[in-house]
Amino acid sequence: VLMTTVCLLSVVLVGLYAVCRCMIPWLVQSNSTLALLWYDFVLEMTLDLLTRTTRPQRLLRAVIINAVRGDPDSVIRAIDHFCKHTEWAMNIGDEKGAILDSVVMETSPSTVLELGTYCGYSAVRITRLLPPSTRLITVEMNPDYACVARQVIQHAGLQDKVCVLEGQSADLIPKMAEMFGIQTFDFVFLDHWKDRYLPDIRLLEDCSLLAQGSVVLADNVVCPGTPDYLNYIRSNLNYRSRFYQAHLEYTRVLDGLEKSEYLGCRQGKRQVDRETDR
Numbered sequence: 001v002l003m004t005t006v007c008l009l010s011v012v013l014v015g016l017y018a019v020c021r022c023m024i025p026w027l028v029q030s031n032s033t034l035a036l037l038w039y040d041f042v043l044e045m046t047l048d049l050l051t052r053t054t055r056p057q058r059l060l061r062a063v064i065i066n067a068v069r070g071d072p073d074s075v076i077r078a079i080d081h082f083c084k085h086t087e088w089a090m091n092i093g094d095e096k097g098a099i100l101d102s103v104v105m106e107t108s109p110s111t112v113l114e115l116g117t118y119c120g121y122s123a124v125r126i127t128r129l130l131p132p133s134t135r136l137i138t139v140e141m142n143p144d145y146a147c148v149a150r151q152v153i154q155h156a157g158l159q160d161k162v163c164v165l166e167g168q169s170a171d172l173i174p175k176m177a178e179m180f181g182i183q184t185f186d187f188v189f190l191d192h193w194k195d196r197y198l199p200d201i202r203l204l205e206d207c208s209l210l211a212q213g214s215v216v217l218a219d220n221v222v223c224p225g226t227p228d229y230l231n232y233i234r235s236n237l238n239y240r241s242r243f244y245q246a247h248l249e250y251t252r253v254l255d256g257l258e259k260s261e262y263l264g265c266r267q268g269k270r271q272v273d274r275e276t277d278r
């Protein structure tokens with residue numbers, strides 16, 4: 001009886017292990033809700049409990065161990081490697097990061113705002129492409145994330161070109177002119193909580209922080225998705241919008257970026273034929 005019980009238990013345990021090892025990654029790689037639930041909730045909480053550290057702290061450790069100090073590209077590589085092989089994290093990632101790079105390069109901005117810093121991955125990506133006189137202002141509401149981001153940015157050697165502002169975007173956007181003497185932003189990267197995209201783009205407009213030619217790039221417009229923002233920006237005469245299809249960072253789940261050029265205040269709505277813009 002004992003032998004049979006041990007054998008049965010072994011079979012159950014091996015089965016469970018196989019399910020965890022093969023089925024869960026397969027399932028979460030192809031379903032957006034499962035992916036976010038698994039990576040952003042189950043795995044993160046479990047690892048936080050087991051290691052008594054936070055995900056940003058673990059990511060920072062990987063950067064310090066594996067990236068060359070003063071080399072932004074090696075910091076980016078170290079984070080991508082950590083997120084692909086050790087632990088998923090909500091950076092824009094390498095695939096969408098390449099699109100971000102190309103939009104930054106074609107915009108060649110003098111004034112840049114990022115909403116949602118997290119660990120500083122996209123801040124490093126953007127800043128390494130900016131001319132020497134241009135600084136990035138990046139806003140993060142979580143002080144622990146902001147602290148990690150500053151260390152990641154410092155490791156990349158970009159600390160003199162980035163200002164990590166701690167606080168809520170809604171509180172800080174109206175203070176940009178007063179704090180930095182900024183009149184308008186040439187490039188704005190939206191990558192904070194998705195329900196803030198619409199109120200914050202309107203706030204940027206109300207504070208006159210967008211000028212004709214300003215480019216707004218929004219991440220995660222498909223996953224988790226920003227339907228109210230997309231509806232607003234695509235049907236607005238004041239913007240010319242283009243969608244870039246890609247995948248949720250480090251997965252096969254569909255996602256995308258929306259690049260919107262501000263055309264100046266014309267007022268009114270239009271029906272955008274998105275197909276022609278793609």
Ligand SMILES: C[S@@+](CC[C@H](N)C(=O)[O-])C[C@H]1O[C@@H](n2cnc3c(N)ncnc32)[C@H](O)[C@@H]1O
Pocket residue numbers: 090091092093115116117118119120121122123139140141142145167168169170191192193196
């Ligand atoms: C998806 S992560 C940003 C990832 C980062 N841009 C990257 O690619 O490396 C979103 C971040 O936005 C921050 N956040 C969310 N809502 C915010 C708000 N209203 N103001 C400031 N930060 C916010 C969150 O704390 C989180 O760290």
